[in-house]
Amino acid sequence: MEIDVRKEGQTVVISLTGRMDAVSAPQFDMTAEELLAQGDRRLIINFETLEYISSAGLQSILALAKRLEPVDGSVVLCNLNGPVKEVFDISGFSFIFNIYDNLEDAKASG
Amino acid sequence: MRTNLMAVFRIILPASIDHLGDFIQALSRWLEQEGMAKEKISRVQLAVEEALVNVIRYAYQGGAGEVELRGAVADDQRLTIQIMDRGIPFNVCAVPKPDVRCGIRDRKVGGLGVYLIHRMVDELVYRREGDQNVLTMFINRNLGNLAGPRQDVHAGA
Numbered sequence: 001m002e003i004d005v006r007k008e009g010q011t012v013v014i015s016l017t018g019r020m021d022a023v024s025a026p027q028f029d030m031t032a033e034e035l036l037a038q039g040d041r042r043l044i045i046n047f048e049t050l051e052y053i054s055s056a057g058l059q060s061i062l063a064l065a066k067r068l069e070p071v072d073g074s075v076v077l078c079n080l081n082g083p084v085k086e087v088f089d090i091s092g093f094s095f096i097f098n099i100y101d102n103l104e105d106a107k108a109s110g
Numbered sequence: 111m112r113t114n115l116m117a118v119f120r121i122i123l124p125a126s127i128d129h130l131g132d133f134i135q136a137l138s139r140w141l142e143q144e145g146m147a148k149e150k151i152s153r154v155q156l157a158v159e160e161a162l163v164n165v166i167r168y169a170y171q172g173g174a175g176e177v178e179l180r181g182a183v184a185d186d187q188r189l190t191i192q193i194m195d196r197g198i199p200f201n202v203c204a205v206p207k208p209d210v211r212c213g214i215r216d217r218k219v220g221g222l223g224v225y226l227i228h229r230m231v232d233e234l235v236y237r238r239e240g241d242q243n244v245l246t247m248f249i250n251r252n253l254g255n256l257a258g259p260r261q262d263v264h265a266g267a
């Protein structure tokens with residue numbers, strides 16, 4: 001999995017490419033940890049080029065959301081499609097996260 | 111009834127997260143050769159990853175051990191996948207369904223992987239056979255776009 005991090009003002013856009021599985025999810029955890037340590041509180045995760053996600057990936061995203069909640073932070077998601085969207089729907093994660101169709105809408109949400 | 115199947119695909123590797131990619135890649139190559147649609151392969155990958163990760167993390171309780179992955183396609187094009195280990199007994203089918211409706215604060219992560227397995231396959235059977243855990247997944251062709259029987263190339267002769 002490739003992780004691209006772009007800071008745009010107060011917002012950080014994390015774009016994921018490839019497969020977020022039990023092997024690669026810890027990479028995401030480390031990236032999230034660094035961003036939180038730097039004081040970033042408003043995160044957007046862009047799934048446009050993510051092909052696959054397993055429960056390990058879901059757990060990483062849930063863990064990030066749980067850590068942001070008590071510090072008044074937020075994480076919103078965008079561009080879910082194909083197998084990734086299916087896994088979010090099945091697991092109920094589609095209902096507990098703010099999900100936008102595209103990055104522009106996600107940026108405008110704040 | 112023994113559930114061990116005559117495998118067309120078979121791979122045995124140490125139960126280590128370092129080998130997860132090897133299992134998934136080898137299985138995917140075989141499924142491609144069997145003519146399975148890409149979206150369906152992705153669903154099988156998910157079920158197999160979740161099952162393998164359970165074995166890797168819990169079966170040998172920190173010790174070393176192996177896990178075997180088998181696959182076969184029956185005449186009716188039903189795909190059968192088996193995952194076998196010699197770790198502690200673990201009945202995947204007895205894992206309670208997680209509450210998939212609660213919010214971020216109350217949401218638990220446990221049980222999600224097993225729930226995904228159930229949702230990706232048509233039938234899931236667990237058996238303890240001797241010192242082995244045998245998890246069998248059945249995936250139907252009609253729900254899964256496995257390619258049908260090959261067209262007769264002599265047709266029209």
